[in-house]
Amino acid sequence: MIEKIRKIIVLGGGSAGWMTAAALGKVLKNQYCQIQVIESEQIGTVGVGEATIPQIMLYNELIGLDENDFMRRTQATFKLGIQFVDWQKQGSSYFHAFGDVGKNMEGLQFYHYWLRMRALGKAAPLDEYTLSSLACLEQRFMRSMDAGNSPLSNIAYAFHFDAGLFAQYLRELAEQWGVQRTEGEVVEVRQLDNGFIRSLRLADGTEHEADFFIDCSGFRGLLIEQTLKTGYEDWSHWLPCDRAIAVPSATTSEPWPFTRATAQRAGWQWRIPLQHRVGNGHVYCSRFMSEDEATAILLKNLDGEALAEPRPIRFVTGKRKQFWNKNCLAVGLAGGFMEPLESTSLHLVQATISKLFSFFPDRNFAQSDIDEFNRQMHFDYDKIRDFLILHYHATERNDSEFWNYCRTMPVPDELSQKIQQFKANGRIFRFNNEMFSDLSWFEVMLGQGITPQGYHPMADLFPEAELAKRLEGIRSVVRKSVDYMPSHQSFIDQNCKAGKIY
């Protein structure tokens, strides 16, 4: 017998809480069941998490977001990729750009042809065949247009936005769709005899019952961990950074259409350009660096003046042993955390929401559904983890203890197999549902200095002169396409300029 869920409580009003509540509100329209968000302004949110990846579009579509309105309201800019500076070695730099690299020919990925010509010393840098990279370098942007075979028909992009404004924007939408908001701090969690959560009691004495609880309470995992003792799988031996310092700074130039991640002595620094400011942060490992030193490095490397006091954040990289336990689902930081090197956290929030709709429970909470849900979530987390470890491990840096540790640490078997395989022959093995495509793996492995000894033999099928001509053709099409694109700033000015805040 189906026992319909009557009420869902989302605990937490950070990005995860409001993304979940808005999606539930939009889809269920408050007709199916009641949806309540409980958040505490006093506790506040983590307040970072401002760079995304193109999969965010799926979420935006789900809730029917008007993109220009959303950009104006969140002071957003566009993002075409990430620039990694000093990762392979000091002075090195590469782009992990969204979208296509070159053009596949005869069913074979472009990069095999490029590898062949590179081995002959006859290929231009990869960026010159990649629309997004070149557009990043020249700070240009536009949305896809109908242009036949041109790379302009297929521009993959994401956003940088102000996390606080994003949560506020989603809150307004969610409330319009019938989600109820309650301000207050949860001080007690009441459980049924079978361990399921029954209700949350707030500091003002009110008690709130529900059938299903979504824990978006951030790192503390008030329901999933503090109450249900689900357990946490610690990955700090692979992803050793455990602290961040975040600080906004004044804008000094037109916003770049990319995030920059600059490797530092014991971690790395992010730079996320928004319309009204730049978001900065230094992610580091406390075993190898003190907070004072990390703060000094961050402040020294700001482009403009700091607009607030630097804010320290602590974390442990890893994931919950179960994301869904009994009648509680952990979303966002409550479910796990991997550092924002590839801007994957908000994507994981969205992936969790999308799976929730596929596995939407009734009050029986079938364990088989929950098990499958957890299996899929573990798959997502584990694959992303390996991709992030790659950035640290595949490096030539030997200028600090931190990098010596990362370079020599044992990594998960699957990752070391992927690396060996790429080294041997330039091939990339992946399963259908892995989030990062073979192109992403290619760009990062190459950027980190892993040089494949071979390439696909089919790349030899074109005579060298013919291939050189084709590569040149692709390069010139990319060049012309980028020339056609307006500057990032003027695209924003024309389409989604936000009002002044600072």
Added chain:
Amino acid sequence: MQQPLVFIGHGLWLQMATAIVAKHLQPFGYPCIAIELPAKAKEPAAMAGGPELVTLCQMLGLPLQLVLARAQATFSLGSQYQSGDSSWFVPFGHYGLNAAAAEFEQAILQLLRLDANSKAEQFCIAALAASQGKFALAPANRPDLAEALSYGLHLQTAEFAACLKHYNQQLGVTFLSSQTVEMKYSAEGQISTLQLDNGTALPVGYCLDCRTEPAADEASHTVQLFCAQDTTVLLQQPHSSVLQTSWGWLVRLPLQQGSHWFSQCTDPTLELSHFRQELQQLTGLSEWQHSTRQQPTESQPWQLNHLRFGQAAATLDCPLYNGLNALQYLLIRWLDLLPNQSYCPATALMYNQHWQQFQSEVQDFLWLHQHPLATKTGQAFARLGRVLSTETDAIKAGQWFGLMQGLGLKPELRSMLLAHRTDTEIHQGLRQVQQQIARLVTAMPSQIDTLNRCLQQLSH
């Protein structure tokens, strides 16, 4: 000069493996040598290949018309299942007009729940066309229809093998035959040479082993096979037929001049007379051939330079799933990886892991036929009406959905993503799609017409 690629085995599998690899690697100077060994068991007279087979013929440059003519082939849009009074279709293509349409299958399930007279087949171009004996090759400018009308082929095995052998000979493959083959290994455990019965010792770069039989010390189980042939021509059926029996399933493959029946049983306790009686009742045929074979149960296909693809594919081979599809997957995947001969253990390891995933997805699909609710896939469908995401393309999305809804799994829960639509809205949306599908199918030619046109093109 590259190291030679030596293929061993017999029949269609040997020819297929040789054709795929030789076509791709001969241009790089790899000598290809095929050693034909005697068959331990007779190959089935007919086979059904999925859409992969059609893609493969295109890749090889083998004209479809030629295959149709030589191998008495017919088209297959999927399988028509019959179990007691209920019947359903399992298509290769997708349901609806657009493969990516969100929650379309969920909408169908919602309709089926409310309206006992509706059938999922009304919303599937392939199923509707199959039921009306229609078949068309999608025009080049309609990739959407090509997907919805994904098709495979029913073929005469020996004739198709002969066609491929001719192809291989033209490619310059050297054919040798031997009663036995003995492998000699290097100190590192690689096969260094293959010794034939006439004393020839062939040096080996890679040995592509298409033999299906497990060695005596390897895990296997005994299966009993039944097959029969009848002369009824079923050109109005562009599909395979699958009937439920008391021990499993009976499959009928229609060719241009008659059809072939196959069934398999793994239960050693059942009496032969029992099989024969039931088979006769179901088909009216009394001439059933019976044989037994040892089916391997597991394998690590890539072991140094020994590629045991035949045995790996044979773990899945049965009337409901032709092992040739798996063999193709193994070969294409291997070709995609074949390094410039730099040997990398990680490659073989990852390859075998991917193979295990493929194998487990096919096994899951087969297991669903016997015990739908004993599989995770079946359980998830029965709760949520969803097909669990798969990591390989072994079984198409339409096949999973078609089979599970056909087996009578009815989801307990409704799609939340459709929660804000009323039943009337869902019905109206579905009816529109149904009408468009019906119109498309009305305009399609019959399989007979399509077949005749293709065969005429060849004679011109």
